[in-house]
Amino acid sequence: MPERIPELDRLAAEAQEVSMLPPSEIRRRGNRRRATRTVAVTAAITVVALAAGFGIWQSPLMDQVREPQWATTAEPEVPTVDPTSEPTAIPTETAEPTVDPSHTATADPTEVATETPPVSAVTLPTWDNAPTADMLFPEYAPGEIKNQYEGLGQAAKGLCDPGEYGDPKVVLTREFGAVGDYPTWMEAMTLGYSSAEAAGMGFDLIKAAALDCNDAMTERAKLVEPGSYDATADVPFDPSIVDADPVRMAWINMGGLIPDSDYGMFGETLVLQAGQRVLWVTGAFQGQDNECAPAPGDEHIDQCQVPAAIPEMLKALVG
Numbered sequence: 251m252p253e254r255i256p257e258l259d260r261l262a263a264e265a266q267e268v269s270m271l272p273p274s275e276i277r278r279r280g281n282r283r284r285a286t287r288t289v290a291v292t293a294a295i296t297v298v299a300l301a302a303g304f305g306i307w308q309s310p311l312m313d314q315v316r317e318p319q320w321a322t323t324a325e326p327e328v329p330t331v332d333p334t335s336e337p338t339a340i341p342t343e344t345a346e347p348t349v350d351p352s353h354t355a356t357a358d359p360t361e362v363a364t365e366t367p368p369v370s371a372v373t374l375p376t377w378d379n380a381p382t383a384d385m386l387f388p389e390y391a392p393g394e395i396k397n398q399y400e401g402l403g404q405a406a407k408g409l410c411d412p413g414e415y416g417d418p419k420v421v422l423t424r425e426f427g428a429v430g431d432y433p434t435w436m437e438a439m440t441l442g443y444s445s446a447e448a449a450g451m452g453f454d455l456i457k458a459a460a461l462d463c464n465d466a467m468t469e470r471a472k473l474v475e476p477g478s479y480d481a482t483a484d485v486p487f488d489p490s491i492v493d494a495d496p497v498r499m500a501w502i503n504m505g506g507l508i509p510d511s512d513y514g515m516f517g518e519t520l521v522l523q524a525g526q527r528v529l530w531v532t533g534a535f536q537g538q539d540n541e542c543a544p545a546p547g548d549e550h551i552d553q554c555q556v557p558a559a560i561p562e563m564l565k566a567l568v569g
Contacts (some may be wrong), residue, residue: 408532473506
């Protein structure tokens with residue numbers, strides 16, 4: 251049996267006496283913690299009677315901020331040359347110059363055409379391509395940017411965060427909330443990819459997560475009778491206002507009932523693709539109803555603010 255070390259025994263005894271912070275206090279001190287909000291609004295606001303607040307729940311998929319993969323790509327190996335070795339061919343003065351097309355090509359043209367363009371050749375989005383508070387909030391209920399950072403962050407977004415977005419090279423995240431001492435309740439992620447195909451994969455992942463969100467709403471948000479509705483076809487959308495290919499959009503509503511309460515939890519996902527860029531806007535709130543229309547023209551209720559801002563956000567995304 252190994253001998254006991256008195257110094258280690260003393261340190262172990264002292265460690266047991268140290269009081270640890272409770273999990274709630276650790277979460278409170280985190281950089282990405284969302285607080286609960288209470289907001290009362292007039293009947294004119296798009297979403298009626300927002301009562302008690304909502305929380306953004308932690309996701310194990312978002313524990314670490316993922317770096318762009320191009321930043322950690324290994325450098326290609328350069329072959330070494332022995333300076334003492336004899337050259338393989340020495341031209342003579344009498345030799346006639348010859349041209350062999352099979353030897354002058356550096357690569358097979360068909361292979362070059364199918365390679366993904368390097369990130370340096372892709373114009374990645376900047377903060378100028380991200381939505382602003384003026385786009386996402388009406389004048390009668392103004393909002394502001396609460397925080398912005400590069401990367402995915404540490405907390406799940408909205409009710410239906412997929413946790414995976416394909417292979418974005420740049421992720422710019424903005425958090426929004428009502429003007430004043432109110433926390434975040436809406437977020438926008440602007441993602442830049444190396445190709446339109448890669449951006450399309452990210453678009454599909456975000457959309458699929460919003461449509462298949464019942465388990466997330468039940469397990470993470472503890473809602474009952476959850477459901478999602480694809481309202482994309484009801485939203486006016488003109489892809490020709492920008493010069494990009496492809497240009498597409500999806501707008502999905504979701505929500506469920508809060509147990510033992512007269513309130514429900516409502517959320518939305520808007521996802522836009524313009525070529526090599528994707529924008530994802532999502533929000534969640536607690537209230538008794540969510541009255542707004544996907545399109546303008548209804549004499550009783552206003553158009554929902556997020557789909558109303560699609561043309562402006564799409565133009566900013568392309569730049």
